[in-house]
Amino acid sequence: MEKMIEIEKSGRIYLQLYSQLKGKIEKGKLKGKLTPVRKFAAELGISPSTVARAYDELERNGYVTKKEGSGVYVKFQKKKSIYLEDHMESEVFRYGYFNPEFEIDFASATPNETVLPMESLKRAINFVLDRDRESAFLYEDPQGYFYLRKTISERLKKEENINIDIKNIQIVSGAQQGIDMVSEAFLYPNDVVVVEDPTYRGAKDTFKKNGCKIIEISMQSDGFSVKEFEKILKRKK
Missing domain, CATH: 1.10.10.10 (Winged helix-like DNA-binding domain superfamily/Winged helix DNA-binding domain)
Structure with a gap:
């Protein structure tokens, strides 16, 4: 071998x-x-x-x-x-x-x-450590680093014409955490959730954990089937 x-x-x-x-x-x-x-x-x-x-x-x-x-x-x-x-x-x-x-x-x-920009990442990390010193290792605001949220707010306004206040931006560690938070905030047992097929398994598991009913909608070459979605909307709340 x-x-x-x-x-x-x-x-x-x-x-x-x-x-x-x-x-x-x-x-x-x-x-x-x-x-x-x-x-x-x-x-x-x-x-x-x-x-x-x-x-x-x-x-x-x-x-x-x-x-x-x-x-x-x-x-x-x-x-x-x-x-x-x-x-x-x-x-x-x-x-x-x-x-x-x-x-x-x-x-x-x-x-x-092999595609990760290691040199750029090293420079960024060193910059942060030089700037923030020991405070770089302390707990951050639960909503996320203030200046990161400020930058996101400014970029959205300038490039996408989306006006959003800094206090309404939440930084998450990844897609799964974001899905979990949104599910906890907006979904109730027996709610119907429509997902693409195929879709991310972690999302479906989160919806099931909250007691939701999942309906899958087939994907086509240009996205999910709008006709199927229309039928679902007529049948389900």
Whole structure:
């Protein structure tokens, strides 16, 4: 199996190994029993603990199963759907390793690391630390950083002709938090929510958690079906 794996002896090696093994499993190139930890580590020239950690990550995300006294076996089902929210505690999604030879994994909801503007980000971080010093690590206003909200307000007014007060802007950590907040504020049990099909699973889970009834509306080449939506509006409040 070592001939299929290329490891750069830098960074998080176990994540490189995990990513490549995961790709081989998903493509059906790796089946049955995996090479024992110590043997595989010797073949790759890395520590056994690194291989063991990669195997642990595969098991945590449903790609392999460990059988006591027997070994580690591939159990991945190709039809199995994997969603980011099912693996929020997994380090691989927080520190994803991207290998260009593999397809982009939409389950991780993260961009290809090779396109991230690292130099610009470093300059921005250093600027903030130099400007705000220790206060950069303190809790911010629950609505979000004031000057960020001020900038958003000014840009919306200038570029989109949308007048919105700073106090009416809420900064969220991501789409899921925004959906959760809007749902808690506006939705009640038995409300009807219309969603596109396909749509983001996290949104549907939030609506279901609030006791809402979900109706899916098919997507067409130019967006969702307006005719279907009209029919739903005539039937449902």
